[in-house]
Amino acid sequence: MRVWKLATGVIKDKNSIWAARFSRKGPWRNPDLETVIIKATSHDENRIDCKNVQRVFKWLRTSPLYLKPLVWALSIRMQKTKSWVVALKGLMLIHGVFCIGLPVVQKMGRLPFDLSNFNDGYLKDSKAYGYNAFVRSYFAYLDKRSVFVSSEVKNLKKNNKEGEVEETLMEELEKLQKLQEMIDMLLQIKPRNVNMNVGLILEAMDCIIVEIFDVYSKFCNKIAKVLMRIYDVGAKMESCAMLKILQRAVTQGDELACYIEFCRDIGVLNASQCPKIERISDEDIQDLEKIIKGALNDNKSLEGVNENQDKAIVVRDSLHRKELSQNGLTTVITHQWEVFFDDIMVNDVKGNGIINGDKGSIVITTNPFEESYSIVPYCHVNINQSLPDLISL
Template identity: 25%
Template sequence: MAGGSTQQSLRKALGAIKDTTTLSLAKVNSEYKDLDIAVVKATNHVECPPKEKHVRALFLATSASRPRADVAYCINALARRIAKTHNWTVALKSLMVIHRILREGDPTFREELINYSHNRAHVLNLSNFKDDSNPNAWDYSAWVRTYALFLEERLECFRVLKYDVESERSTGHSQTRELDTIELLEQLPTLQQLLHRLMGCEPEGAAISNYVIQQALGLVFKESFKLYRAINDGIINLVDKFFEMQRHDALKALDIYKRASQQAERLSQFYEVCKGLDVARSFQFPTLEQPPQSFLSTMEDYVKDASRLAIVPRDVSGYNGERVVAGRIQKAPSSQSQDADDDRDASPVAGPLVKESLSPAPTFENNDLLGLIDASPDPSALEESNALALAIVPSGNMLHQT
């Protein structure tokens, strides 16, 4: 026990020496001295979250008002910091700084980070990172690697979508609600892969109770609210279009829907783990429920028969006398109102998309195919109410709670 304590003290002393040496070297660099100092101080060996004043200094250094060369230099400095360290604290704090600038900083940082990754080794590639200084450091290192994978996937998601889900303002629904079929089939799997990486950040072993890791995890599950809403709105849009799709597109859509259902269950479990952590005491989490199995069966039946059925225009297509609209079922008009409609539009009405023997698709009263029930807070509202639930204060290790 005494030996372990001595080793820990020695490591802290060595870390402090390294930081002091790096700061001394940074002060020699007259052109980017302040930026280098901010990077070193924000990512030092002290086992606590990055101090807010240093993070803010990096926000300023990477703002749109600064030359692109400054932004690129900041990224290069963080990349060097990550590449050279074998200490989990330094690596984690470097990732936290990158994550916070991506979330709260100017978009020029993200653009330069993507350019940097294309031209050189990826900054966030920590697949071989490990800190083997003690048994707990193994668990910490494993979490650092999964966190880096999430951030890397976050950049890839932006590359495909051309926008950041986190930057979407509260407008009632996400951009995915307005996409056409081709865009949906491309973007939803990308969003689902990002959610997969996000849920992979569930800590294990010693990482569960580590304060700094919990702070980083807070940043991660804050991102889950808008990400979930984007996927949910996209699925509603996808189902609205599903019964008009050609078979090859319907097969892709069915796989997306199945994965969405599985991820809703997995995300609910992830939230349950998060709720047990100290960092989550100030957060509100949505309640997730599984969509009805009957609708999945209806989709599977449609795919089986779609190759033999005509695809008809959306405004006249029927499904057993009903129409799928935004995940809900609209009953066919009565014969009297139908006659009136026929008088106004004499165009022939095509037959149903699926065989009459199939059961009608179920009604989703909550207009939420993934089960984010209306009684729960809206994900966008959760983002706003949780905005100050995780504030890293420079004076100590206490959470600033709202």
């Protein structure tokens, strides 16, 4: 049965190649490119033809005009096929086309074919279920990814025409939610049973692992930027939305760790090289809760000051007192510190103040997988300035 299936696949591929070679060349058809696409998406389930896949990429890099015949040929092949092997290879091919980063590809929008209801026509239903689910979930993610990238390009083009316009907090929060949805969709792409751990599936999972790293990195970088804006503004509505995102991100980090461990167990090569994933800190969640409750001061840098210190001597305006000194100022004994910083205060990504002195330094990282962060020292500039005598003895 297996030999017959392989022979049938080879015959179908040869017939498709012959039909493509004798087709008429035009704006939407290129016989040579169609032949390469058919070879790159053959019925051979043991491997993917990397040589012809690279040839497709080379055609596209040569000129963006080849995108139309590429999309046409691939769409026709995806719509006709009933083989999960051909469908999966087609998805891997279009995924690779996206990763090239050509502007014409980024404007594509929705995928030019639909595999949301794909069903393999050569396997029994009990065995085909896992392959069908894999193809459908992979297609769903790539379709959403293409729409997301296309919308980002349109917004960037619009902002360039209108001048540099900063996104609102709510717009950035919406992007975070979309990235989070994309991560959820990526985690759904996996083999459902042990029999699916074949070479082609594992190669597809290698692509998925790389994509997860890319999307999760963008997600974490975006979180750091949005948190900085929220700490500066202190808006309660945006803080509530951000709190939900962070709470979901904590659970999502656990799911991602389990997913990578699962990929290691089934033999996905890229999963074995995964570094440790940086999780969302509890401090970020607690700070957002304080903003929502209205208990967080505007100046978060004073949180590190110990209130149980000794008494301090400060100078305050005493015009409201009956007894005035000659200069209108008097010395007041207080149990609360009045803190004056000689050094520059720098806020970190959480909004916590860091004083740049002998031990001062600020640590900011945008890599969610980086375990050891590089420290950028702050060079303090001393300004020689004579200070007036504020306390008359």
